[in-house]
Amino acid sequence: MKTCLVVDDSRVIRKVSRRILEDLGFEVAEASDGVEAMAWCSAVMPDVILLDWIMPVMDGLEFVVRLRGEPGGETPRVIFCSGETEIDRIREALDAGADEYIMKPFDGAIVAGKLHDLGLLEELAA
Amino acid sequence: MIDPMDRAFISALCLARAGLRIDPDRSYLIEGRLASVARREGFASPVDLIQALRASGDERLGWAAVEAMAMPETQFFRDRAVFDHLANEVLPALAKAREGEPVRIWSVACGTGQEIYSLAMMLAETPGLADRAELFGSDLSERSLEKAQAGLYSQFEVQRGLPARGLVRHFEKRGEGYALSPRIRQMVRWRRVNLLDDLSRFGQFDLLLCRNVLGAMAPEAQVRVRAALGRALAPGGRLVLGLKDGGELLTSIAPEIGLYAAPGEGGPMNVEPRRMATGSGSMVVEL
16 A cells, blocks of 8 residues: 655644545555654655645755655655745745645645656546 | 526537537536526526527527537646657657658647647657647637637646646746746647538648547537548548547557547558648638
């Protein structure tokens, strides 16, 4: 079973994302900021990380830069999931090491589509 | 509520004008699509709109109703495997066969433009192909074409199928939406086309995409359109149908991604001249 780490300081968003990902067959873990996510990743790298940008303690951008510098940190696919919708900000996230970018508000179809395009989901429901 | 008689009237109108098969029992769909036409045209309700249509037989109003019922769902890079195959195999082969002449590509029933723009972005990102194609988009719906030509999409639309790298490379934010760059927009020409009309006047094309509409047409209309598309293919040209459309009367090339050639034309792409557009058939008609 593929694993996904959901990193978001909003409990509601984590819950919504968890439901979407579990419906798509993922095993889900949660972290509420970049430091917690880092701790999780040092134990075991997930297949994919759904990553909020603005969070206390360590934000998503700093997290992805640090992750990519860790041993094995190139492995997880990182999908930002953020309320930032400016093109320059999205470019910044991709340049920092993210593979994909989802703008909030999002839905299950958008998440499934991005996972499919990254090769993490075989079948895409029509 | 639109009553069954009125729904049957709309269904028959769609069939007669555009070969579209609209199930008269789909009251929610019919009501929803006609509500926006009614509002736009100044009617209090879809029922009033249908009454006016019945009474006057107004040509333009009739088309407005049919076009609203025809609007296909579409998204960027729908069925990614199709686009990968076109980029890696079909387009390079067509460009090579055309030896410097532009490759002519037509997105038939292009809806709001995502399909042909996906191809345009792909071509723009491929060295050697960027300036080697003429892209055309056509649809029955004027409103879809207006939106396609504007190239302005909602946040939701740019997240369906379009990779974030593509968004960053080719779009800029405008208000709440995202505007496609002029460079990509200018690669495509648009024209309103009813597929039941004579398609031969548009000349022949090296690549036709018709992935959104056949399944919505009545069986007789499907046969007619398939045959017309076969004739609109240049020698060695390729036709992409929807994955559920089926390629009866055509030559299968890679049916798993909907790729076909004209009857008897499955061989290598070659440089036989294309039949060009005639008279009123120029695709270079501004809306």
